[in-house]
Amino acid sequence: MNEPNFLPEDAFPGNDDPPRKKPSPTDEAKSARFRTRLTIVLAVLILVPSMYGFVGKFYEFVRIYRGDWEGSFAIAPMLNYLLASGGFLCLFFWATANRMFHDIEEPKHAMLDNEQRLDQQLGGKP
Amino acid sequence: MTSDVKPLLPRHDDLVNERLVAWYFLAALTFLTVSMLAGLLVALQLIRANPLDGVELLSPARWRMVHTNAIAYGFLANAFLGCLHWAIPRLTLRPVASVALSYFIFSAWQFVVVCTAAGIILGPSFQAQDWVAELASQFHISMSLGAQGVEWGETPFWIDPVAQLGLLLVAINFMTPIVRQRGPMYVSLWYFMAAFVWTFLTYGMGNFMPEYVVGGVSGGAVGGLFIHDLVGLFVTPLGWGLMYYFVPIMLKRPIWSHGLSLVGFWGLAFFYPLQGIHHFLYTPIPMFLQYGAIISTIAVELVVTTVVINFIGTIWGDGEVLKKNLPIRWFYCGMIYYFITCFQCALQVTLTFQKLIHFTDWVVGHAHLVMFGVFSMWIFGIMTYLFPRLIGRDWYSRKLCEIHFWFSAVGVFIMFLDLGLAGVFQGYYWASLAPWDVSVTGSQSFWVVRAFAGLMMFSGTLCFLVNLYLTWRGPVRELNPDIDVAPALA
Ligand code: HEM
Numbered sequence: 001m002n003e004p005n006f007l008p009e010d011a012f013p014g015n016d017d018p019p020r021k022k023p024s025p026t027d028e029a030k031s032a033r034f035r036t037r038l039t040i041v042l043a044v045l046i047l048v049p050s051m052y053g054f055v056g057k058f059y060e061f062v063r064i065y066r067g068d069w070e071g072s073f074a075i076a077p078m079l080n081y082l083l084a085s086g087g088f089l090c091l092f093f094w095a096t097a098n099r100m101f102h103d104i105e106e107p108k109h110a111m112l113d114n115e116q117r118l119d120q121q122l123g124g125k126p
Numbered sequence: 127m128t129s130d131v132k133p134l135l136p137r138h139d140d141l142v143n144e145r146l147v148a149w150y151f152l153a154a155l156t157f158l159t160v161s162m163l164a165g166l167l168v169a170l171q172l173i174r175a176n177p178l179d180g181v182e183l184l185s186p187a188r189w190r191m192v193h194t195n196a197i198a199y200g201f202l203a204n205a206f207l208g209c210l211h212w213a214i215p216r217l218t219l220r221p222v223a224s225v226a227l228s229y230f231i232f233s234a235w236q237f238v239v240v241c242t243a244a245g246i247i248l249g250p251s252f253q254a255q256d257w258v259a260e261l262a263s264q265f266h267i268s269m270s271l272g273a274q275g276v277e278w279g280e281t282p283f284w285i286d287p288v289a290q291l292g293l294l295l296v297a298i299n300f301m302t303p304i305v306r307q308r309g310p311m312y313v314s315l316w317y318f319m320a321a322f323v324w325t326f327l328t329y330g331m332g333n334f335m336p337e338y339v340v341g342g343v344s345g346g347a348v349g350g351l352f353i354h355d356l357v358g359l360f361v362t363p364l365g366w367g368l369m370y371y372f373v374p375i376m377l378k379r380p381i382w383s384h385g386l387s388l389v390g391f392w393g394l395a396f397f398y399p400l401q402g403i404h405h406f407l408y409t410p411i412p413m414f415l416q417y418g419a420i421i422s423t424i425a426v427e428l429v430v431t432t433v434v435i436n437f438i439g440t441i442w443g444d445g446e447v448l449k450k451n452l453p454i455r456w457f458y459c460g461m462i463y464y465f466i467t468c469f470q471c472a473l474q475v476t477l478t479f480q481k482l483i484h485f486t487d488w489v490v491g492h493a494h495l496v497m498f499g500v501f502s503m504w505i506f507g508i509m510t511y512l513f514p515r516l517i518g519r520d521w522y523s524r525k526l527c528e529i530h531f532w533f534s535a536v537g538v539f540i541m542f543l544d545l546g547l548a549g550v551f552q553g554y555y556w557a558s559l560a561p562w563d564v565s566v567t568g569s570q571s572f573w574v575v576r577a578f579a580g581l582m583m584f585s586g587t588l589c590f591l592v593n594l595y596l597t598w599r600g601p602v603r604e605l606n607p608d609i610d611v612a613p614a615l616a
Contacts, residue, residue: 038435039385046393046428053422054396060415075344080331080351081399084324088395100310101388107312108380111217115375118138118216 054085141215143225146232148516150208151509153236155591157200158502160243162584164193169577173570183247191246191273191280197497198278198356199289200239205505206364207235207296210318212512213371214300217315223302231295238281238289245282246273278353279332286333293329297322313387317367320395324359328352343410350405357496358398365501366390366433369457372508373440376454377447382439386432393429397422407480423475430468437461452527456507459535463499467492482557487572488549495542498583503534506590513594518603522596526589533586541579548572 064075095101170176171186178184211228215221222228249272252258258271273280281289304311304319332352336345374381381387404419441447441458448455470492473479483489510527514520521527548569555565 035383035439036385039383039389042386042428042432042435043389046389046425046432047396049397049425051396053418053425056418060418080327080348084327084399085396087323088320088392092392092395101385102310104310104385104388105380105383107310108374108384111312111314111371112374112378112380113132114135114219115216116378117132117135118141121135121138 054082054089058082136219138216141219141221142212143221143228144212144516146225146228147208147211147512149232150204150211151513151516153232154201154204154208154505155587155594157196157204157239158587159591161193161196161201162580162587164189164196166577166580166584168193169573169580172573173577175577183251188247188250188273192243194278195242195246195280196239199235199242199281202361202497202501202505203235204239205509206361206368207232209368209505209508209512210300210364213314213368214303214318217312217371218303218307220303220306223299227295227299231292231299234288234292234295238285238292241285241288242281245271245285246280249273249282274333274337276332276336276349276352278356279336279349281333283333283337286337290326290330290333293322293326297326312370313381313384313391314367314371316388316391317363317370320391321360321363321367324355324363328355328359332356346406346409347411347415350411351399354405355399358394361497361501362398363391363394365504366394368508369437369461369504372511373437373454373457376451376457376511377440377444379440379444382436382442386436390429390432390436393426393432397426397429404475407475407477408484420475420477424472427468427472430465434461434465452524452531453507453511456503456510456531459531460500460503460507463495463503463538467496467500470495482553483549484553486549486552486556487545487569488553491542491545491549494538494545498534499538499542506530506534509590513597514603517598519597519600520603521593522600523593526593530586530590530593533582533589537579537582537586540582541576544572544575544579548576 060078064078167176167178167184168186168190171179176186211222249270253271270282271284272282274283274286301319301322304315307315331348332355335348336352340348370381370387404416404423407416407420409416437458441454448458474483474488474492510521510530551568551572552565555568
């Protein structure tokens with residue numbers, strides 16, 4: 001005999017769990033401000049050094065190209081890195097130009113909404 | 127924000143091929159079982175209790191490679207492909223490019239994994255045959271028929287092109303619905319898209335460059351980049367992408383900050399590939415490259431922090447759910463282990479630390495925590511959540527699901543602590559210039575504990591398999607799909 005099943009009640013989206021208490025608009029605004037500030041701080045802390053890393057590798061590459069014998073055998077991994085990161089740099093610029101980061105928090109709501117609606121096709125149960 | 131009048135969505139059944147997801151999961155679990163048995167065999171060999179001692183084809187050296195390859199390409203790759211067949215169509219509201227192609231990739235991938243195992247096990251014995259040597263000299267093939275001499279790239283040279291083609295087809299099949307997306311993309315799709323490109327490039331770089339293009343130390347540098355990128359640019363983006371998808375839908379609340387998750391993504395894209403050389407500190411690779419790798423490894427901790435902050439922010443105020451929601455518990459336990467491994471990484475990448483732990487069991491402990499404690503645990507969480515939907519039945523036993531969780535979580539943590547400690551001891555034995563044998567004898571008790579920890583993990587997996595079988599035999603659940611839907615978008 002099956003034991004009391006735990007996924008539909010406890011773990012499944014679209015089930016009959018009571019709705020969560022909604023935070024007040026003031027709390028929501030405060031938390032959104034905090035979120036934005038933290039995102040900006042971490043963006044600067046992460047993306048600036050990573051750009052530095054990219055430029056550094058590029059500089060190493062140029063140095064080696066100009067005949068620094070010590071690092072010449074490292075040219076293969078370095079080229080790999082530069083090609084991959086160069087591609088991502090282009091993608092980043094393309095995404096920015098195409099307003100991919102415009103309403104930056106919107107996709108998370110759209111995704112959740114779609115998920116819940118897809119699950120409702122199954123009557124809220126798997 | 128979403129508008130009030132919502133367009134109809136396609137039918138789930140038109141988006142997701144559930145049968146294929148189930149097949150991928152079953153293949154993954156089969157290879158996991160083989161790999162764990164192989165791991166146990168190697169563990170027994172190290173405590174001089176190998177039951178297959180003397181059987182050449184089943185020698186531990188071959189089985190160690192089967193252990194790691196079956197995990198990477200048999201378990202993780204299959205499980206990820208199954209998860210992606212669920213997540214990508216639902217995220218993009220478009221099916222994959224072709225279901226027929228999906229089935230072809232599924233079969234081709236199993237062929238690749240089985241051939242890899244066959245090559246590793248049978249290759250060296252075949253190589254010794256006269257007719258093979260003759261053919262090799264006739265066609266100027268100087269490579270080994272068995273394992274290729276690249277760590278994690280042991281897939282024999284003759285199967286590499288097939289695997290590379292398979293990865294290309296995977297990218298085409300999944301990228302098609304992603305590139306048809308219009309407007310801002312959800313973070314998981316960024317990760318998946320990147321993973322398809324990175325995995326293809328990484329596999330090609332690691333398996334072809336050292337074999338045909340660059341040799342010596344330069345080949346070593348490429349090898350370092352390869353083993354690191356396999357974890358960082360194949361497993362990590364897929365794992366994170368899946369967590370950004372499954373955690374919010376299970377908690378029924380959006381991820382705390384989508385902006386922060388994108389910062390993490392771009393940080394990973396630019397930082398991660400810089401670190402490969404950190405596997406080869408104290409080697410003839412120039413110091414400026416070694417220092418660059420060290421600094422970027424420490425910097426990646428910041429990237430990891432964004433992920434951890436985001437997931438803590440998402441579950442904040444709802445910790446109770448960890449008790450009753452098993453998939454969420456798998457996910458968050460994996461995240462704690464993830465943070466531990468990354469913290470460990472920041473320490474072990476320093477030259478001071480490397481002096482002690484390089485080549486010791488510390489690294490093996492670290493590898494198990496990250497591969498099993500993090501990514502496998504996330505996969506188990508997803509399987510625990512999805513299997514009832516895939517086979518239309520509720521889990522037969524919650525108790526067995528709980529045992530699977532606790533045996534895995536505790537077992538791998540014991541293994542991690544035990545091997546970490548063993549590594550420190552081994553490091554000091556070697557530093558004292560005592561004979562090698564002394565360090566082997568000194569490691570015995572740690573290796574015995576490792577074997578028991580492995581048995582615990584394996585027992586957990588067996589519970590999961592038994593539960594799955596009993597669930598599959600149980601009664602089917604009634605569904606109620608009467609709801610308006612739109613045809614799937616092309
Ligand atoms: C039944 C449980 C397991 C046992 C007893 C076990 C045992 C072992 C042993 C003995 C080794 C070789 C260590 C050496 O060369 O000194 C090894 C390597 C490895 N195992 Fe496992 N293993 C188990 C499960 C797993 C699982 C489930 C994964 C991944 C999900 C995994 C990932 C690895 C990796 C990545 C390595 C290579 C480590 C390195 O080269 O540094 N193992 N394992």
